[in-house]
Amino acid sequence: MPLPLQILEDPINSLIQRCPDMRTLRQIHAHFLKSPLGSSAYGLSKILAFSALSASGDIAYARRLFAQIPNPNVFSWNSMIRGCSLVPEQSTEPISLYKRMLRSGFAHPNSFTVAFVLKACSIVSAFSEGLQVHCHALRYGLFSSPFVQTGLLNFYSKCEKIASARCVFDEISDKNLVAWSAMIGGYARIGLVNEALGLFREMQEVGIAPDEVTMVGVISACAKAGALDLGKWVHAFIDRKGIELDLEISTALIDMYAKCGAIEKAREVFDGMDVRDTMAWGSMIVGLAIHGHVKDALELFSAMLDSQVKPNHVTFIGVLSACAHSGLVSDGRRYWSTMRELGVAPLMEHYGCMVDLLCRAGRLEEAYTFVNDMPIVPNSVIWRTLVVGCKNSRTFDEAETAAERLLQLEPLNAENYVLLANLYASRCQWDKVSRMRKKMKDHGVKVVAGCSSTEIDGFVHEFTVGDDTHPEIEEIREMLRDIAERVRRAGHEPWTSAVLHDVVEEEKESALCEHSERLAIAYGMLKTAAPVVVRVVKNLRACGDCHEVTKIISKIYGREIIVRDRVRFHRFVNGSCSCSDFW
């Protein structure tokens, strides 16, 4: 009498459990094929799962094996879908597999399938596919699975459909820690700090204790909002609750402190870490670089290399931008070579740093040649950097070419027209200035309202230009006049008082971006008169004038003020992360 299949299969199971590498797996596979069980779906799916999912697996082997299975069961489909999502190169392969699975009609998706496909959709932001998976989840009655729920929530959040994510969240009757963390992280990712923190409070009210992952989300919300007081409170909360200051939390704290202007606190956290990975070093180096602590940033980079931690593309953005900010052209070139030697392939952003480096050092010709020699097609950021360089140097003749390329690439970005109008104005080419205004009108391009934010008593207030709906708008204007007057009396001519005068008097219609920003920031500064210490995150680029205003205002009010990073602001308002020299 033959042995029951299950008993015979047990050795395969335990063999696979103990399998150390692919070489052993191939032996197990060969042995298995020769055995009487050679065609059992269970054994094959175990072998497939190892090659597709295990850390020592081989997805190519899994693909070959999978192709030979005539009618894969749901377990095998799931292994392949998940396995293909785990490869570092993002692809739509898992989604195609899922479609094939549905078409095959042999296996039906279960909660694992749906969770894995949703993850794949969120990695590549495949919104319409994910929507269909949502329908399937409902059709197959899989919404009750907490894994499907979190998968959906996270999918919408990664696609920046935060309202849909919230709908899913609200529909979850039994919200666990993961669901709360995912929703908080979703709000944090797009900078909705009040929502993130509100939910964090709610979570505690219903008795769910946050863990390390929740805290990373909360800290990153503070970082995005420039909310230093809140960030400090969260740090104290972590200490108080005995939550472990692990690698991820420490890195998030470094980033938060750096973005909120408290670079010393960032360094404190960094110095207190026992283990530091690429991201921890990277956050600290980038933090120092954006604060203009170029020497420290470069020293830290050397220390990183000494510690045998491999730098990645972000590390080099920190290093190269540090060089750019200090005009260290030859150092920048040296680091560029180091980057190549260490096998970090330069991305568009790195080319951008080099163009910036050359432009800031006044080497416009070289920058222009560098752009023309780029092996990848330069994007709008590269051209804009070059145009900004032209505007500042006033001697370079290729500005027109750069300007044309910029408008070709981004005909609908208001920032470009403003920049070009400023460029032509700086050269007294008034006909071209008005041509820009006309072009802008023809394209129906509207200036995006400037916006700034300040944190007061744990709540982040946003101010948008032209928004007169504030109930105290008259008082606000009065106070702005008062600030302008104090600035004038403090003798800080010429432009600071002019700016604040503009702030009050400038007509909305004629206000170009730069005025909008000043107005918005003045609104933010206005809040410094409130009986709390207000911090606005430091402007990161071309911040000379901005610093000046900050110094004056802080002198007047005797308070610490940091001006909000307008790069992040721009990213938040219109999805653009470009930065040109408005100040």
Place this chain on the structure above:
DNA sequence: GTAGGGTTAG
């Protein structure tokens, strides 16, 4: 019968 959600840096 096998397995699985949420995590930070420009």
